[in-house]
Amino acid sequence: QITLKESGPSLVKPTQTLTLTCTFSGFSLTTSGMGVGWIRQPPGKALEWLALIYWDDEKRYSPSLKNRVTITKDPSKNQVVLTMTNMDPVDTATYYCAHRTAAMVTYGGQGTLVTVSS
Amino acid sequence: DIQMTQSPSTLSASVGDRVTVTCRASQSIGSWVAWYQQMPGKAPKLLIYKASSLQGGVPSRFSGSGSGTEFTLTISSLQPDDFATYYCQQYNSYSMWTFGQGTKVEIK
Numbered sequence: 001q002i003t004l005k006e007s008g009p010s011l012v013k014p015t016q017t018l019t020l021t022c023t024f025s026g027f028s029l030t031t032s033g034m035g036v037g038w039i040r041q042p043p044g045k046a047l048e049w050l051a052l053i054y055w056d057d058e059k060r061y062s063p064s065l066k067n068r069v070t071i072t073k074d075p076s077k078n079q080v081v082l083t084m085t086n087m088d089p090v091d092t093a094t095y096y097c098a099h100r101t102a103a104m105v106t107y108g109g110q111g112t113l114v115t116v117s118s
Numbered sequence: 119d120i121q122m123t124q125s126p127s128t129l130s131a132s133v134g135d136r137v138t139v140t141c142r143a144s145q146s147i148g149s150w151v152a153w154y155q156q157m158p159g160k161a162p163k164l165l166i167y168k169a170s171s172l173q174g175g176v177p178s179r180f181s182g183s184g185s186g187t188e189f190t191l192t193i194s195s196l197q198p199d200d201f202a203t204y205y206c207q208q209y210n211s212y213s214m215w216t217f218g219q220g221t222k223v224e225i226k
Contacts, residue, residue: 037215047162047205049215060214063119096161104167105152105209111161 002026004097006112012087013118020112022080022097029055029075035100036080038071039107040093048093052100053080087116120144124206124218130226137193139221141206146186150210153182153191156203156220165204166191193223201225 008020020038027034037052051071052060061069070083080097094111121144131137141151149169154162164173166182169189179194193200206218 039215039217046220047156047207047217049207049217052215054212058212060212062214100209103171104164104173105207105215106164107154107161109161 002099002106002108004099004107004109006095006097006109008095008112008114010113011115011117014088014116016087018082018084018087018091018114020082020084020095020097020114022082022109024078024080024097024099027099027101029053029073029078029080031055033102036073037098037100037105038080038082038095039098040091040095041111042090042093045093050084050095051082054100089116092116119214120147120208120210120216122206122208122216122218124221126221127219128222128224130224131196132226133196133198135196135226137196137200137223139191139204139206141184141189141191141218143187143189143208147208147210149185150208151182151184151189152207152209153180154205154207155200156205162205196223 004024035054038050041047051069053071068085073080092115094113096111098107123142151169153166156162165176165180170182181192183190204221209215
């Protein structure tokens with residue numbers, strides 16, 4: 001059974017850097033074709049894709065956030081970390097991580113709500 | 119960047135109705151489209167992957183079709199549990215992902 005759990009601060013101040021961790025089980029990021037991604041959803045708004053990392057360390061970033069976002073992996077810990085710099089109140093959202101296989105993308109976590117406020 | 123244009127944004131329907139949601143990609147993406155159902159406060163739930171493959175455990179009243187740039191999610195007979203928001207997502211291999219804007223299915 002595959003599980004994903006997002007963790008990180010629930011409140012950050014404007015201009016601070018956000019660090020979120022996705023801890024997963026049931027698959028390995030050393031397996032060919034596997035990937036982990038991050039998306040977010042501001043309150044009452046649509047889903048927005050942020051970043052993606054593959055088993056071979058290939059990375060993809062949303063063009064609108066590329067200069068602010070970094071994604072890394074630690075397969076030994078079954079973790080993927082997303083950092084986002086220069087946080088702003090518009091970045092207030094629920095952040096989800098996702099599991100990408102060769103065929104599909106699934107979202108198994110509860111998400112983590114991050115509020116940006118001074 | 120690949121854009122996904124989803125329509126309609128809101129859909130009012132009754133139990134038993136046949137419902138269709140459409141996504142159009144700005145360029146050809148083969149069959150790399152998934153459809154998700156999202157309930158308030160919950161993570162998206164995968165319904166359909168690779169445009170037309172039904173995820174395990176998802177009722178057969180859900181179906182997907184299309185390839186290239188036009189994709190459709192159909193609910194053959196709307197049930198009370200189906201009132202939710204639906205999103206398409208393109209996830210072309212080793213490319214960026216993109217979501218549609220969402221379709222809220224409301225009770226008529």
